Amino acid sequence: MEIKLSKYCDFCFGVKRASGLIEEALEGAKGPFYSLGPFIHNPRVVEKFSQKGLKTISSLRDIKGGTLVIRSHGISPNVLKKAKALGLKLLDVTCPNVKKSQEIVSFLARQNYKIIIVGDKTHPEVKSLIGTCGASRAFVVNRSETLKKLKLKGARVGVIAQTTQSKIKYLKILTKLLEKDFSEIKIYNTICEDTLSRQKEASLIARDVEMMLILGGKMSANSRRLTQISRASGAPTYHIESASQIKPEWLKRKASVGVAGGASTPKWIVTEAVKKIIQERGDSSKCSVKLNKKI
Numbered sequence: 001m002e003i004k005l006s007k008y009c010d011f012c013f014g015v016k017r018a019s020g021l022i023e024e025a026l027e028g029a030k031g032p033f034y035s036l037g038p039f040i041h042n043p044r045v046v047e048k049f050s051q052k053g054l055k056t057i058s059s060l061r062d063i064k065g066g067t068l069v070i071r072s073h074g075i076s077p078n079v080l081k082k083a084k085a086l087g088l089k090l091l092d093v094t095c096p097n098v099k100k101s102q103e104i105v106s107f108l109a110r111q112n113y114k115i116i117i118v119g120d121k122t123h124p125e126v127k128s129l130i131g132t133c134g135a136s137r138a139f140v141v142n143r144s145e146t147l148k149k150l151k152l153k154g155a156r157v158g159v160i161a162q163t164t165q166s167k168i169k170y171l172k173i174l175t176k177l178l179e180k181d182f183s184e185i186k187i188y189n190t191i192c193e194d195t196l197s198r199q200k201e202a203s204l205i206a207r208d209v210e211m212m213l214i215l216g217g218k219m220s221a222n223s224r225r226l227t228q229i230s231r232a233s234g235a236p237t238y239h240i241e242s243a244s245q246i247k248p249e250w251l252k253r254k255a256s257v258g259v260a261g262g263a264s265t266p267k268w269i270v271t272e273a274v275k276k277i278i279q280e281r282g283d284s285s286k287c288s289v290k291l292n293k294k295i
């Protein structure tokens with residue numbers, strides 16, 4: 001069996017940076033440390049960090065003091081204000097790409113643009129963008145059909161995408177949007193490079209193998225998108241969080257399997273999955289692991 005491994009099988013730049021900063025703080029500074037919601041959408045990594053002292057909370061009301069970690073997805077200014085009012089210390093690990101998106105919506109809001117955010121309105125990054133530009137001027141669009149409800153006549157419109165959005169979907173929505181009546185439009189390409197490379201790579205591998213495994217948290221938007229892209233490229237695809245979820249029957253009579261990971265999936269989780277595939281085959285001499293080189 002040939003196992004084709006994506007070149008992007010580790011944390012993305014933003015998550016690597018965030019986890020490094022948090023680890024440093026957990027080792028050096030006095031706790032307690034809190035994250036409002038999981039600091040990344042990967043339960044296994046969140047569990048490891050919780051053992052080191054990073055507690056996940058669901059509301060600021062749950063805490064009395066300590067350090068609040070601002071996650072790589074960013075935070076809404078309102079929540080930030082509340083945290084400051086509570087006297088919490090802050091450790092800001094917002095990804096620079098998300099910060100850039102926040103600056104864009106803040107600029108557009110100051111210039112009185114209507115702002116269209118292409119993304120998932122329940123995702124923390126999108127919530128932080130809505131909070132930054134103000135809910136009254138932000139419209140979150142996840143499907144081109146939603147655009148029908150939008151009245152843009154005479155408006156100046158600014159459009160950005162959630163950083164982990166699929167490029168194909170963004171282009172599809174933009175194409176529909178351009179049919180509408182508005183006075184001016186500014187379109188920003190805010191999909192991050194890492195996301196684009198992962199999507200391109202997963203799609204290329206999926207075209208070449210009999211089955212794909214996407215490693216990533218079930219709540220991870222970018223892992224779910226990789227799964228959709230892989231399926232759309234033609235390979236039966238399974239989205240799993242860990243090697244233990246690999247079912248032996250998936251691998252039966254397969255000559256090639258592709259493996260890719262989401263932005264919040266560390267290398268060790270991917271390595272475990274590759275080892276499990278080899279173990280299931282029962283004879284490691286019949287398996288070869290290759291890094292995809294076509295990209």
Ligand code: SF4
Binds near residue numbers: 013096097193195222
């Ligand atoms: S996926 Fe991109 S935007 Fe999101 S944390 Fe990673 S590098 Fe930053």
